Amino acid sequence: MPAPLDHVLQHFHAGRFTEAVDACRESLAAWPDDLGLLTILGIALHRSGRSEEAVAVFRDAVLRHPAEPDVLANLAILLQTAGRLVEAERCLHRLRAVQPHSVVAMQRLGVIEQSKGDVDLSACHLDRAARLSPLSAEALFNLGAIRSTLGFPDQAAAAFSALIAAEPGNAVGYVQQGATLLALGALDRAVCLFDRARRIDPSNSEARDGAARCLRYRVAVAASHHSGVPEGILIRGPYQGISGYAHMTNRLVGAMAADGVRVHTLGLLGNEPWAEPLDRVVRARSIVSCQTPPTVEIVPGLMTVNLTMFEGTRIPVPWRRLGERHDLIIVPTESSRIAWVEQGFPEDRLRVCPLGVDAEAAAGPAVSLTLPDGRPVLGFRHRFLNISDFIPRKNLDGVLRVWLTATTAADDAVLVLKLGKGGSGTSAAVEALFRQTEAIVGRRREEAAPILVVVGALDEASMTGLFRTATHYWSLSHGEGWDLPMSKAGAMGLQLVAPAHSSYVDYLDGRVARMIPSITGPAHLPNSRDPWPTFHGLDWWEPDEGAACQIISGIVRDEDVVRLDARGHLLARFTWAQASEKLQGILRETGAF
CATH class of the missing domain: 1.25.40.10 (Tetratricopeptide repeat domain)
Structure with a gap:
């Protein structure tokens, strides 16, 4: 030295x-x-x-x-x-x-492959890392996590068991093992693990939440065998928050309660209070989970029913593996049913239950929106609205390409982009998408009809007011399980422009909406052919942008003035009361209620 x-x-x-x-x-x-x-x-x-x-x-x-x-x-x-x-x-x-034999290489290659969406290759690297370093807590944790992601909770449980043996004083191992055992239906063993984690680290919120769920599950199982408890339905779902699943859970629970059905609600964490007294114990035959398969937990003694949806042509393989542990899968549309069937899931364990639409009256105040140059949005003749999370599946790059191509600054039209109900996407990321798309199209946004981007969280009333601001609702999404904003827009009387694929064709057609032809293709990143990791190895739909340009330009130039009535069609066929009745019928038919 x-x-x-x-x-x-x-x-x-x-x-x-x-x-x-x-x-x-x-x-x-x-x-x-x-x-x-x-x-x-x-x-x-x-x-x-x-x-x-x-x-x-x-x-x-x-x-x-x-x-x-x-x-x-x-x-x-x-x-x-x-x-x-x-x-x-x-x-x-x-x-x-x-x-x-480098553990660093295996570990980090596994993490990188997982970020790229290739969970199978990631698992190979992480499995190798764990075998090279069998006492490494990091290696065992990563192996357990990837095995869980792949839909092998039993293998994940083995990895987390080894993690506990390697670090018996680490609460994380017990929490992960407990959550994995709940996915396997091993309730009593999970209780012990969460309790152990709480003793090691009383501040661990995941251990606290896991213990709370276990307690609720035990009460539910006991009630299911008690003849003195009234019969009802046990639903677990994210009824707090702004996600589509939370919206679905809230509306279904409300509709069933209005129908006189006793409902016992259980949140994803296990300790969330319902806004109304609906967490009363019932004698249930099943637990209906309104969530994606990876977050479903099995309760021994109760049938496992998963109410879920998917936005691509086939579900991920891990979903099928996890779904095979469940008694029944219920989806809202035929496209979601086909996505399960295409991945080899048994058809006799699939049912379709359409969701409802939110039919607030069209009368009432609109949100006051103003362009940066001071012009009010309500001053434009044609006002298009698109509400999307800032993710590749929503195809916002396609929306921008079509708008930049189909409109001019002289058109009496405006496009309002609301980035998620709660706001999503940083201003820098949004601006980067705009500039990238402008370069590809060869036109600046100033040459097209104006675009107003709305960010930040809005409450339910403000979101409804946003709909009342618009004359048209337009989506160019690559796939939807059930487009809640689109269906709400139609129920409120807006003119609809939708791609002809996935859930859209279940509740819309050319008689009530302007439909954009679509074909299938591999999922990719915006303005790119690089694969989107979230849909690794899966296909979605590609709306025909040329056809979309013709539709949009026809509307903004008053060449297409035919009014299509989606409101009457949707309200006659897709109410939450009907969804509740259909769900109850499916549960009764399958012995789950």
């Missing part, structure tokens, strides 16, 4: 990273190949917030020491931390070649 390294280490261990950097550079002038100096310099730069310089140092170190595993590992970690995953992955594969 060169003598100057001792001096450098004194600064480094004392946290004087700037001084350590200066001392390293001074020593490297004399010993430019010294691995210790290069390593300390890179780490000190990173810890002082100069990560780009740190990457450059480790790249130089790799050139000088190409077969040194620690240098490759440090460079890969820095690149992965900076979000430069392609470069990090390349570096990790090189590390793996130099050191085939």
Whole structure:
């Protein structure tokens, strides 16, 4: 070890990273190949917030020491931390070649592949990491998590059991094992694990919530065998919050209660209070979970019914694996049913129960919206509304491409984009999408009819007012399980423009809406053919943008003035009362009620 390294280490261990950097550079002038100096310099730069310089140092170190595993590992970690995953992955594969038994390489390759959506390849890497380091809590946790994601809760439970053995004082292992056992229906064992986690770490909220759910489940099972308890339906779902599943759960529970059905509500966490006294215990035959299959928990003694939906042409394979543990899958549309069948799920355990629409009266105040130049939105003749989360499936890049192509600044029209009910997407990300799309189309937004982006959370009344501001509701989504904003817009009398695919064709057709032809294709990122990790290996629908341009331009130029009445059609066929009645019928027919 060169003598100057001792001096450098004194600064480094004392946290004087700037001084350590200066001392390293001074020593490297004399010993430019010294691995210790290069390593300390890179780490000190990173810890002082100069990560780009740190990457450059480790790249130089790799050139000088190409077969040194620690240098490759440090460079890969820095690149992965900076979000430069392609470069990090390349570096990790090189590390793996130099050191085939590198736990760092396996662990980090597993995490990167999972972020890309390839959970099968991720599981291979993480399984290898766990076998190479069988006592590593991190390796066992990651292996358990990926096995759970893949739909193998029994294998996940084994990994978390090993994690507990490796670190018996770590509450996280007990919590994860408890949650996994609930997915397997092992209620009594889960109770013990959550209790153990609470004793280790009383502040652990997941342990507290898990214990609360277990208590509610035990009460529900006891009530199911008690003849003195009135018969009813037990529903678990996210009835607090702004998600589509929360909306569905609230509306269904309200409709069933109005129909005289006794309902016992249970939230996802287990301790959420219902707004009304609907958490009373009932004698139920099943637990109806309004959520996606990965979050369903099995309660011994009760049938497991999952009310869910999917937005692509086939469900993910893990959904099918998890669904096979459930007694019944109920979906709102034929497209969701087909998505399950296409992945090999038994048809005799599938049922279709259409949802309802929200039919607030069209009369009432609209939200006052103003463009940046001061013009009121209500002053435009044609006012298009699109409410979407800022995710690739909503195809906002397609909406922008069509709007920039189909309209001009002279058109008496405006497009209002509401990014999620609660607001989603940063302003920087939204602006980046605009600029990227402008470059692809070859037109600036100033050359098209105005676009107003609305962000931030709005309450129910304000959201309804937003609908009253519009004349048309338009979606170009790649797939929907049940488009709540679209159905609400139609029920409120707005003119609808929808792609002819997924759930849309279950409650709309050319008689009541302008339908955009669509074909299927692989899911991809906005303005790109790169795959979208969330839909890895799956297909969705591609609306015909040329046809969409013709429809939009025809409306804004008053060439298409035919009014289509979706309101009467929707209100006659899709009410929450009808949804409640249908759901009850399915549960009775299958012995779940």
